[in-house]
Amino acid sequence: MTAPVDEEPRAAVGEPLVVLDGVNKWYGDLHVLRDINLSVARGEVVVVIGPSGSGKSTLCRAINRLETIGDGTISIDGEPLPEEGKALARLRADVGMVFQAFNLFAHKTILENVTLGPIKVRKQKKADAEERARELLDRVGVGHQADKYPAQLSGGQQQRVAIARALAMEPKVMLFDEPTSALDPEMIKEVLDVMVDLAKRGMTMIVVTHEMGFARTAGDRVVFMSDGQIVEENTPEEFFTNPQSDRAKDFLGKILKH
């Protein structure tokens, strides 16, 4: 068994972990990702924001190849994403993913949701996996729900379980694809709290979100996308107080006014 995430010896912060180089993607004639170059360092929290349809979700999903790309390369920890198959499955095991719709396994209990990957993919012993799963469920505050089924939990609880499920694989990086967009307002905070805690523990995170508060508190860098391009990249403070591009000014003007 490997050590829990938070105690894992880490390579020096700052070394590139996720690198996208000249990535393009088309849906037919629609050019959804335009020449994306992005490097995310180990331990860094990158928040991707932008208007709907700007390609930010596609970008996030491309990083573990749930979306294929047209050209360019994406590599994780120095290893380029392989074609669909065993090697890709191995690589995905190291990349945690949290979806907008939670996507907990509907026919499995909360505990089973968290242990399924470790047991079947990591080949951990059931008892070890369960012990670790219970720790993680406690950490995200749903330990007492372990024997329930996903549909019996609130959206906020389900999303926290989804985070625990991803963490149980001891990923090198976590991808969040609009993790709070399907939640009622009062549940958003409980999920963001877990994410902020994760960021503080040094997890490398790429977070697609509309939560500007999260970007300010936990983000090391904001990437602003529009029309499939990265328009602007900056520290959250700089980006929110002093956006450079017209597109970003326009976007911030619309969302911060109310």
Add this chain to the structure above:
Amino acid sequence: MAVWDAREQLLTGFGITLRLTLVAAVAALVLGTVLGAMRVSPIPPLRWLGTAYVELVRNTPLTLVFFFMVFVAPRLDIILEFRTSAYIALSVYTAAFVCEAVRSGINSVSTGQAEAARAVGMTFGQNLRLVVLPQAMRSVIPTLVNIFVALTKNSSVAAGFFVGELFGLGRTLAIRNPAEGVAMLCGVAVLYLIITIPSGVLAERLERKVAIAR
């Protein structure tokens, strides 16, 4: 009364029908699930093979499948007992329908489930076995019951191919006692119901038991 006097023969036929149905049901469930998995596989030749099987078998009358097993196969030096031929014909035929049911079940599972499984690093096979199929099978239980009820009745085709199952024996008995022919065939019908009605009830229970809230 002739039906009562013939009870032992009828029960023998009933036993054979029951065995034909059960064996073919299990074999068709296994083969049909494998075919269903092939039809959604990322490997194109497997998909083509699955599709070809379904289109060929589903669109062939069952009687022709039996005919092939009993009269054509021996010419290809495949010589089987009549009973074995009947098992194979019924399984092969029913599997095509099971395959389509399983495939529709797979399509009813939301893509997010499979994506989440891929995201934790499961291979295609693990994904199918551990996440998609268990949910798909739950949603197709009613369809599978239909298929197995049809299979029970389809097993009577074996009577035309030298297998003394329920319908075949009933028919022989009816011809021997024309006066009681109708009663005899009614007895046969009741025995079929003894298989089909409980299986429907059982399936409904199973469906409720494994139902998952969404």
